[in-house]
Amino acid sequence: MTPELIAQALKSLRQQKPLVVNITNYVVMNNTANALLAVGASPIMAHSREEMADMMSFAGALVINIGTLDKVWVERMAFAIEQANANQTPIVLDPVGCGATTFRTETSRRFAALAKRLIIRGNASEIIALAGEKSQGKGVDAQDSSQAALSAAKALVDEYQANVVVSGEVDYIVTKDSVFSLSNGHSMMPQVTGTGCSLSALTGAFAAIGETTGLVAAAVMGVAGEIAGQEAKGPGSLQTALLDALFALDDDTLLARLKLAQL
Ligand SMILES: Nc1ncnc2c1ncn2[C@@H]1O[C@H](COP(=O)(O)OP(=O)(O)OP(=O)(O)O)[C@@H](O)[C@H]1O
Numbered sequence: 278m279t280p281e282l283i284a285q286a287l288k289s290l291r292q293q294k295p296l297v298v299n300i301t302n303y304v305v306m307n308n309t310a311n312a313l314l315a316v317g318a319s320p321i322m323a324h325s326r327e328e329m330a331d332m333m334s335f336a337g338a339l340v341i342n343i344g345t346l347d348k349v350w351v352e353r354m355a356f357a358i359e360q361a362n363a364n365q366t367p368i369v370l371d372p373v374g375c376g377a378t379t380f381r382t383e384t385s386r387r388f389a390a391l392a393k394r395l396i397i398r399g400n401a402s403e404i405i406a407l408a409g410e411k412s413q414g415k416g417v418d419a420q421d422s423s424q425a426a427l428s429a430a431k432a433l434v435d436e437y438q439a440n441v442v443v444s445g446e447v448d449y450i451v452t453k454d455s456v457f458s459l460s461n462g463h464s465m466m467p468q469v470t471g472t473g474c475s476l477s478a479l480t481g482a483f484a485a486i487g488e489t490t491g492l493v494a495a496a497v498m499g500v501a502g503e504i505a506g507q508e509a510k511g512p513g514s515l516q517t518a519l520l521d522a523l524f525a526l527d528d529d530t531l532l533a534r535l536k537l538a539q540l
């Protein structure tokens with residue numbers, strides 16, 4: 278993946294406006310829908326089993342985010358994943374809080390095993406826990422560095438035939454054939470809830486147009502977050518500045534700011 282291909286993918290996304298179906302947590306439904314709209318995709322938040330077969334017949338991607346899980350939602354999510362599988366629709370799993378409780382860890386593993394065209398996007402503690410290693414995570418925020426999650430990410434690629442994005446100060450994008458690092462973003466981003474969830478949603482949007490590594494979404498979110506962080510006075514204005522930066526992001530800015538490396 279080159280910077281030019283990343284810019285091209287952003288252009289294609291805005292032309293195609295893919296529909297991204299999100300079964301996500303109550304905290305971030307609004308943030309993530311707005312992030313998808315700002316970048317140029319079309320979000321729908323849906324969770325009813327009754328409509329999920331219809332929804333997956335035309336969705337570009339399914340994003341499953343376990344942030345506010347309960348047993349009713351688990352079965353709905355599993356059904357949605359089965360429907361996505363039946364349509365060869367790409368699925369993004371955000372294993373929010375994986376490792377914090379057994380319920381979250383076991384549910385994340387069940388979904389990862391069930392999903393066919395899978396991209397896993399989590400913070401370092403979640404990725405470490407999902408792979409069965411010892412993480413420092415307690416709640417939904419990362420307590421480990423993304424670099425410490427690199428071996429876990431590689432293990433998940435093999436175990437689930439998935440692509441994996443570990444977010445943090447440095448994001449790592451791990452596939453069967455490659456590892457990329459992205460050093461954009463801003464230190465204030467973890468102080469706004471749902472920036473990672475928005476990254477997962479954008480990962481779904483790019484997967485819907487065929488970019489299933491997660492790299493372009495991480496690049497777009499990283500550069501937009503960096504711009505927003507430089508303009509914002511604090512976490513409150515960062516939220517709005519992030520939406521504005523996603524909306525305004527152009528090729529020149531993206532290419533000039535991108536800090537991408539192949540490991
Ligand atoms: N210290 C940091 N410096 C720069 N960017 C960061 C930093 N920490 C996180 N980011 C960026 O913030 C975004 C969210 O990543 P993070 O790892 O915080 O997700 P998360 O913990 O899943 O968030 P949430 O669960 O609140 O949605 C990513 O784009 C990431 O690159």
Ligand SMILES: Cc1ncsc1CCO
Pocket residue numbers: 302304305344345373417470471474
């Ligand atoms: C704070 C929080 N709690 C459950 S989900 C969520 C949003 C960030 O993942």
Ligand SMILES: [Mg+2]
Pocket residue numbers: 371373374399400417473474
């Ligand atoms: Mg998260």
